[in-house]
Structures are given as structure tokens and as C-alpha cells.
Amino acid sequence: MSDYDLSHKVIDIAKLICEDKESHTMSHLCNTQGGNYYDLNRVLDCRRNWEMALRIREKLRAEPDLGDIAISLHNMGNLEAATGHYDEALAYYKRAVDIRLAIGDRAALLLGTTYLGIGRCHAYYKNFSEARRFYGQAEQLFVRTVGADKYFMAK
Numbered sequence: 001m002s003d004y005d006l007s008h009k010v011i012d013i014a015k016l017i018c019e020d021k022e023s024h025t026m027s028h029l030c031n032t033q034g035g036n037y038y039d040l041n042r043v044l045d046c047r048r049n050w051e052m053a054l055r056i057r058e059k060l061r062a063e064p065d066l067g068d069i070a071i072s073l074h075n076m077g078n079l080e081a082a083t084g085h086y087d088e089a090l091a092y093y094k095r096a097v098d099i100r101l102a103i104g105d106r107a108a109l110l111l112g113t114t115y116l117g118i119g120r121c122h123a124y125y126k127n128f129s130e131a132r133r134f135y136g137q138a139e140q141l142f143v144r145t146v147g148a149d150k151y152f153m154a155k
Contacts, residue, residue, distance in 0.1 A: 004036050011036075024068070027056040031072065038075075043083055050075050067107065070099040074110070077117050086121040093118045112141035 011033045018026050034049030054072035061069075077092035096114045100107035119134035 004040055007036050008033065022056055022059065024056075024060060027053045027060075027068065027072075030056070031068075031075065034075065038079065038082070043079070046079060050079060066099050067103060067110075070096045070103070070107065070110065070114075073099070074114050074117065077114070081117060081120055081124075086124050090118065090121050093121070108141050109145045112138040112145070115141070 011029055015026065015029050015033075018029065020026065030049040030053035034046045034053060037043075037046035037049060050072060054069070054076060057069045057072050073092045073096035077089045077096060080086070080089035080092060093114050097111065097118075100111040100114060115134045115138035119131045119138065122128070122131035122134060
């Protein structure tokens with residue numbers, strides 16, 4: 001929506017009228033609102049929403065490829081890394097990688113973004129060879145799925 005205040009109001013209303021507070025719909029609302037809070041650096045609000053989205057998604061386990069769970073795990077990895085909790089971030093990213101590898105090619109682009117997060121954590125620990133390895137894996141996935149140099153282009 002590009003307007004965080006309006007977006008939060010709309011999502012708050014949607015969460016209020018969502019009849020099943022343990023549904024996929026509720027998990028998507030929490031995931032979206034958490035992302036907005038992440039962008040605003042409102043870490044506690046972000047955490048509350050992303051933890052709820054993950055809890056609901058893990059409880060339901062209804063999605064055939066578990067893609068939503070991997071998204072929540074990746075988001076939690078980003079949040080932990082952003083708050084300086086790199087070991088926790090790596091644990092979340094590892095779980096997301098396992099799911100995305102099991103999904104296969106349909107998750108290749110998202111797997112690349114998770115590899116970037118893992119590389120970021122290794123760079124923080126000054127383990128630059130591991131960071132470069134994960135950045136290289138991400139680049140390979142991006143080139144394979146998007147194409148060489150196409151990620152620099154806008155339509």
C-alpha cells in the first residue's frame with residue numbers, strides 16, 4: 001500500500017474480523033503486518049506478528065509444500081540477524097533451507113535469498129570464506145532462475 005499507517009489500520013481491521021484466529025488467512029495477515037513493522041524497525045511488533053504467523057503455519061501444516069512455513073522461518077532469520085542474534089538467525093535459516101531444498105526448483109529463487117541471509121551471518125562472524133560460498137550459491141540460483149544480469153533490469 002506504500003502507506004504504513006493505512007496498511008496497519010487495514011490489517012488491524014482484517015485481523016479483527018477474521019473469524020478463525022488460527023487460520024491461514026490470519027497467518028498471512030500477521031506475516032504482512034510483521035513485514036511492515038520490520039520496514040519501520042518496530043522490532044517488538046514485528047516479532048509478535050512473525051512469531052504468530054510461524055506458530056499458526058507450523059500448527060496447520062496444511063500447505064502441501066510447506067512453503068509458507070519456510071517464508072516464516074526465513075523472516076524470523078532476517079529479524080534475528082537484524083537484531084544481532086546471528087546464531088538464532090542461522091538456526092531459522094537452516095530450517096528454511098531444508099524445506100526449500102525439499103520443495104525443489106519452485107523454491108530456488110527463495111532459497112537464494114535465504115543463502116544471502118546465511119552469508120550475512122557468516123560475514124558478521126568474519127568467516128568470509130563461508131560468506132562468499134553462500135553468496136556464490138545465491139548468485140548461481142539467481143542466474144539460473146532469473147538469468148544473467150536480469151536482476152539489474154527494471155520493467
